[in-house]
Amino acid sequence: MMQSLLLQRTASRIVEEDGAFRTEMLEIASGLDGVIALGRGDPDFHTPSHVVEAAKQALDANQHHYTGPTGLPELRAAISENLRAAYGLDYAADEIIVTAGVQESIMLCMLGLVEPGDEVLITSPRFTTYDTAVHLCGGTPIPVPTHQRDDFALDVDEIEKRITNKTRMFVLVSPNNPTGAVTPPDVIRKIADLAIRHDILVIADEIYAALIFPPHEHLSLATLPGMKDRTITLNGFSKTYAMTGWRVGYMAAPADFVEKLTEPRHTLSINTCTVSQFAALAALTGPQDDMAATFRDYAERRAYLMEALTEAGLTYGAPGGAFYIYTNISATGMKAKPFCKALLKDARVMVFPGDMFGEPESDFIRISYLQPLPVIQEAMARIKAFIDAHKGAAA
Numbered sequence: 410m411m412q413s414l415l416l417q418r419t420a421s422r423i424v425e426e427d428g429a430f431r432t433e434m435l436e437i438a439s440g441l442d443g444v445i446a447l448g449r450g451d452p453d454f455h456t457p458s459h460v461v462e463a464a465k466q467a468l469d470a471n472q473h474h475y476t477g478p479t480g481l482p483e484l485r486a487a488i489s490e491n492l493r494a495a496y497g498l499d500y501a502a503d504e505i506i507v508t509a510g511v512q513e514s515i516m517l518c519m520l521g522l523v524e525p526g527d528e529v530l531i532t533s534p535r536f537t538t539y540d541t542a543v544h545l546c547g548g549t550p551i552p553v554p555t556h557q558r559d560d561f562a563l564d565v566d567e568i569e570k571r572i573t574n575k576t577r578m579f580v581l582v583s584p585n586n587p588t589g590a591v592t593p594p595d596v597i598r599k600i601a602d603l604a605i606r607h608d609i610l611v612i613a614d615e616i617y618a619a620l621i622f623p624p625h626e627h628l629s630l631a632t633l634p635g636m637k638d639r640t641i642t643l644n645g646f647s648k649t650y651a652m653t654g655w656r657v658g659y660m661a662a663p664a665d666f667v668e669k670l671t672e673p674r675h676t677l678s679i680n681t682c683t684v685s686q687f688a689a690l691a692a693l694t695g696p697q698d699d700m701a702a703t704f705r706d707y708a709e710r711r712a713y714l715m716e717a718l719t720e721a722g723l724t725y726g727a728p729g730g731a732f733y734i735y736t737n738i739s740a741t742g743m744k745a746k747p748f749c750k751a752l753l754k755d756a757r758v759m760v761f762p763g764d765m766f767g768e769p770e771s772d773f774i775r776i777s778y779l780q781p782l783p784v785i786q787e788a789m790a791r792i793k794a795f796i797d798a799h800k801g802a803a804a
């Protein structure tokens with residue numbers, strides 16, 4: 410078919426990224442009834458009612474206008490306080506930029522720091538938005554592999570091996586998406602040491618830091634000596650407060666860098682939706698009971714799934730946090746992409762293949778346990794029946 414003129418003239422920074430499979434899966438699912446969605450990282454819980462109420466009040470109070478590009482002063486102050494109280498991080502209010510989800514912060518960080526030809530190391534399997542953002546800035550993402558045999562724990566030697574004179578930064582996502590792996594404090598200290606020795610920058614994506622199961626522990630990289638100067642800390646509201654659709658996240662970094670990024674941030678979207686910022690403020694300053702109850706539910710679902718997967722003859726990397734289980738399906742004799750497609754069509758359960766997390770020809774699926782426990786139990790029954798039928802057909 411003839412390409413349109415616009416397609417022919419697409420800038421070289423727009424490289425081919427594989428979003429096609431996700432779109433295909435969502436399209437197949439939309440034509441089926443009774444699909445159990447364990448694919449996207451979108452909590453089944455609703456946003457706490459006091460947060461929704463605060464947004465309604467903001468609307469009634471005519472908060473319909475632009476805010477400053479870095480965000481509402483009271484929200485930046487609340488984020489600063491929350492980072493100190495929850496993680497011991499020392500960021501003043503003027504060291505915060507509120508963005509449209511962590512997603513926009515990721516793009517802003519790369520725009521601010523990546524020169525063409527730079528290499529950016531990323532824990533892998535990974536949240537591939539990082540790849541796209543690095544590509545858009547002319548850089549090259551370099552995956553740092555982690556393995557099921559170690560529960561996908563990050564090995565600092567694997568980072569160090571990949572450092573070249575082009576390495577600009579390392580992206581640490583802990584807990585990680587899609588593996589749920591939590592990088593323990595002793596490894597975080599080693600990463601700080603490595604970053605200082607090789608003079609590289611670090612992005613610490615802590616969007617899942619409030620979702621960590623004991624005995625796993627979180628340590629924020631920017632709390633370590635010498636690290637605030639070379640780290641950007643990312644966090645947001647989507648996962649912790651079930652606020653994916655509100656689009657609020659933030660980056661925290663030294664004030665002079667924040668000031669330098671203010672104009673690019675203004676260029677991207679001027680400011681994060683004003684009503685959503687009032688909602689985020691209420692989420693941080695209001696009661697936290699909903700969050701605690703949600704966390705208990707996640708813990709229960711995780712425990713159930715780990716046992717049920719083992720019973721179904723599948724293995725996985727034990728997740729220390731987030732709400733995913735990265736499951737090895739090689740025992741079925743299928744690769745992840747055909748497995749996911751057939752599971753959706755035949756058993757009406759949607760999960761995503763490791764291919765969507767930067768691992769081509771993957772043997773892994775990511776299961777998001779973002780449905781009530783009885784629904785997850787039904788999904789597991791369907792998965793078991795699907796695997797048995799497939800084994801029967803192959804025999």
Ligand SMILES: Cc1ncc(COP(=O)(O)O)c(C=O)c1O
Nearest residue numbers: 450510511512536586645647658
């Ligand atoms: C590791 C990671 N970072 C950032 C994001 C973006 O989240 P949001 O833009 O909703 O804040 C996600 C979403 O899944 C994620 O998994």
